[in-house]
Every structure is written in structure tokens, then in C-alpha cells.
Amino acid sequence: MRVLNINAWAGLNYQGIVNAGRCEPAGNRAARYRVLTSQAAELDPDILVVQEANKLPAFARRLGRDLDMDWVARVGLSGIGLDPVILPMNLRQGDAILARRGLRLRYIGRRRLSGGYCGRWFSFNWVDASQIICGRIDGHPDIPGPVFVFATHWRSSPYLNYLNAIDRFADTFSATPEQIAYAVREIREGADERMRQARNSLDFIDQVAGSDPCLLVGDFNAGPDKPEVAYLRDNGGFKDSYDAAPHHGEKCLSWNPQANTNQANYYGGQYIPCRRSSKKYLYFRMFEDFNRQARRIDYILFRGRVQADSHQLAMNRALNGIHTSDHFGVVADLVFRNDNRSGPLDQLC
Numbered sequence: 001m002r003v004l005n006i007n008a009w010a011g012l013n014y015q016g017i018v019n020a021g022r023c024e025p026a027g028n029r030a031a032r033y034r035v036l037t038s039q040a041a042e043l044d045p046d047i048l049v050v051q052e053a054n055k056l057p058a059f060a061r062r063l064g065r066d067l068d069m070d071w072v073a074r075v076g077l078s079g080i081g082l083d084p085v086i087l088p089m090n091l092r093q094g095d096a097i098l099a100r101r102g103l104r105l106r107y108i109g110r111r112r113l114s115g116g117y118c119g120r121w122f123s124f125n126w127v128d129a130s131q132i133i134c135g136r137i138d139g140h141p142d143i144p145g146p147v148f149v150f151a152t153h154w155r156s157s158p159y160l161n162y163l164n165a166i167d168r169f170a171d172t173f174s175a176t177p178e179q180i181a182y183a184v185r186e187i188r189e190g191a192d193e194r195m196r197q198a199r200n201s202l203d204f205i206d207q208v209a210g211s212d213p214c215l216l217v218g219d220f221n222a223g224p225d226k227p228e229v230a231y232l233r234d235n236g237g238f239k240d241s242y243d244a245a246p247h248h249g250e251k252c253l254s255w256n257p258q259a260n261t262n263q264a265n266y267y268g269g270q271y272i273p274c275r276r277s278s279k280k281y282l283y284f285r286m287f288e289d290f291n292r293q294a295r296r297i298d299y300i301l302f303r304g305r306v307q308a309d310s311h312q313l314a315m316n317r318a319l320n321g322i323h324t325s326d327h328f329g330v331v332a333d334l335v336f337r338n339d340n341r342s343g344p345l346d347q348l349c
Contacts, residue, residue, distance in 0.1 A: 001140060001336070003241075003300050004045035006315055006329035007153070007219045007254075008036060009262065010054040010093050014128075015273040020088040023266045028322070032262070035324040037066045039315045043331055046140065048098040049217040051153040052325075055092035057120070069098040072107040076131040076153065077115070078123040086123045094118075095151040095218070097135040104139035108148065111204040113197045114155065130154055132201045134208050143336045144305070148214040150205055154197045154228070156221040157190025158290040169286050179282040186283050191228075194221065198228040202236045213304030213336060219327065223295050238301040241332035245308035252313045254298035254328045257291065261318050262326045267291060300332040309333040 115129020
């Protein structure tokens with residue numbers, strides 16, 4: 001079974017009241033969608049998981065139609081209001097799970113991991129928000145029994161090691177004590193929140209899937225050496241398809257500013273969404289530097305009667321000079337067994 005994950009990039013800076021500010025022209029967003037459908041069709045996944053699908057549910061419905069796949073999706077990030085007037089009006093972002101027809105995909109549930117309430121008809125949220133959603137498939141001829149597919153997208157913030165450089169950044173940008181305190185607080189809170197999201201995600205998975213085979217797929221905004229990812233391995237029994245399958249030494253850097261056209265064209269100081277006098281200014285400058293660092297933050301994890309046959313970077317080829325997202329995708333070929341062993345296939349043959 002082939003599983004593909006992509007953060008589709010909403011292309012927003014999340015600043016504004018009536019509409020969130022856009023980081024790209026509308027024509028580029030339309031072109032990116034064409035690249036998404038073209039490359040997804042070429043990869044031909046059984047399961048496709050998407051983060052930053054916006055606006056929902058229309059984005060997932062259209063993608064399902066264009067790829068001839070069933071879909072489930074839920075809004076995970078929006079503003080304040082009652083449908084059809086929820087502000088910002090262009091922010092109805094969330095996670096989607098798509099499955100090849102015949103796999104009998106059905107929606108199981110979701111858990112909010114952070115932020116206020118964001119629903120289909122009503123939203124009351126004014127901060128960054130995240131969730132984990134679950135779908136179930138049970139129609140694959142090579143899979144004995146149901147498989148639960150979980151999709152999530154965790155908070156992004158500079159890692160804690162950036163605190164070691166706070167004085168250097170403060171000197172560079174002539175930061176005030178208020179700006180320094182805000183940056184320290186946000187960096188620490190970001191790391192703490194990702195750990196809470198990891199714990200809540202695992203609790204939800206255990207509650208829903210029990211001992212059945214399951215996949216946890218998404219943009220964790222954390223490297224494989226970070227404690228929130230280690231928590232899933234050590235406490236949840238999850239295997240990382242990158243570690244479990246041959247990848248020929250490829251680093252699979254799904255966040256790679258040096259190789260991504262959207263980051264080259266639409267990221268940079270001109271998108272610092274505040275004035276220099278704002279208390280947030282130093283933090284956003286540190287975030288800008290953090291976003292210049294390539295890293296592996298997108299995952300396909302599994303546990304139960306599952307093996308990883310391959311893992312590789314996907315959607316990292318530009319078409320007509322355009323990448324589909326500010327992320328690259330990851331794709332894994334998985335095999336389901338009739339016993340409870342899990343690990344690299346070559347160790348089981």
C-alpha cells in the first residue's frame with residue numbers, strides 16, 4: 001500500500017481580519033494546485049494525507065474528484081464567526097485523508113490539540129490551532145482487517161537551541177527587553193505545545209485504534225531527534241518509515257529552502273508581519289532564520305502488523321519552475337503482515 005503525505009501550503013501569512021494576507025499571487029496558487037494533482041496522479045497513492053488544505057471542505061472535495069479518490073476532512077484552523085461569514089474569510093484550513101476508491105474510507109473522529117473551536121459551521125478561535133483526525137479503511141485486498149489512518153499538523157516554532165543565540169539576534173536587531181522576553185516565551189511555549197500535541201495525539205490514537213494497525217501521518221514541525229517525535233516512538237510503539245525502509249542515504253529533507261521555488265520566491269523579510277517596534281519583531285526575525293534551515297519534519301509513522309518497503313522524498317521536482325508547496329512530500333510503500341512483527345522487511349526474509 002502506497003502512502004503519500006504533503007503539506008499543501010495555504011500560502012497565507014495568517015495576518016488580517018477580513019482576509020488573511022497572501023504570500024503569493026493567486027495565479028501561483030492555481031499553478032501549484034495543478035502541480036499537486038499532476039504529481040499525485042503520477043505517484044498513484046492508495047492513501048494521500050494533506051495538511052494546510054484550504055479552504056475546506058471545497059479543497060478536499062475538488063482534490064478527491066480530480067484524483068478519483070474518496071476523502072474525509074475537517075477544519076482545524078479558522079477565525080471567528082458563523083458560516084457563511086467566518087473571519088478571516090479565506091481561512092478554513094485543515095487536514096484531509098484521501099483513499100483509493102474501494103478502500104471503504106470512512107471518517108472516525110478527531111481531537112482538537114490546541115486553539116479554540118473550529119468547526120464546519122461555527123468557529124471561535126483567534127490563535128494558532130491544531131488537531132488530529134482519523135479515517136478508517138478496510139477494503140484493501142492485501143490487508144487483513146481494518147487500518148486506522150491518523151493525520152495531524154503540529155505547531156511550528158524555532159527549536160529550543162535558538163535560545164542559545166538570543167543575545168546574538170538581540171544585538172543584530174537592536175531588540176528591546178520586551179522583544180527579547182516575548183521571543184524567549186514563544187520559543188519555550190512552542191516546544192512545550194508540540195510535546196502536549198504529541199501526548200494528546202497518542203492518547204487519541206490509543207483510544208480509537210487500540211491494537212489494530214494504524215498510520216500516523218503529517219507535518220510534525222519537529223526533527224526526528226526532538227523529544228515530541230521520540231515520545232511517539234518510545235511510548236507509542238511507532239516506527240518511522242524513513243528509519244524502517246531503505247532510502248539509499250537520502251536525507252529526505254521535506255523542508256528545504258535552498259531547493260524550493262516557493263520559499264525562494266515568497267519567503268523573506270518582506271513577509272515579517274509586524275513593525276520593527278512590535279514586541280513580536282525579534283521573534284519573527286528568529287523564525288525567519290529558523291525557516292532557512294533545511295530539516296526533515298514530515299512523517300509517515302506506523303505500528304502493528306506493518307512493514308516499510310520503501311521511503312523517499314516526493315513532489316520535490318518543479319514543473320515549469322513551480323513546486324506544489326513550500327514543503328516537499330514523502331511517500332512510503334507499506335506491507336501488512338498477518339503477525340505482529342514490525343521492522344525492516346529485509347530483517348524478516
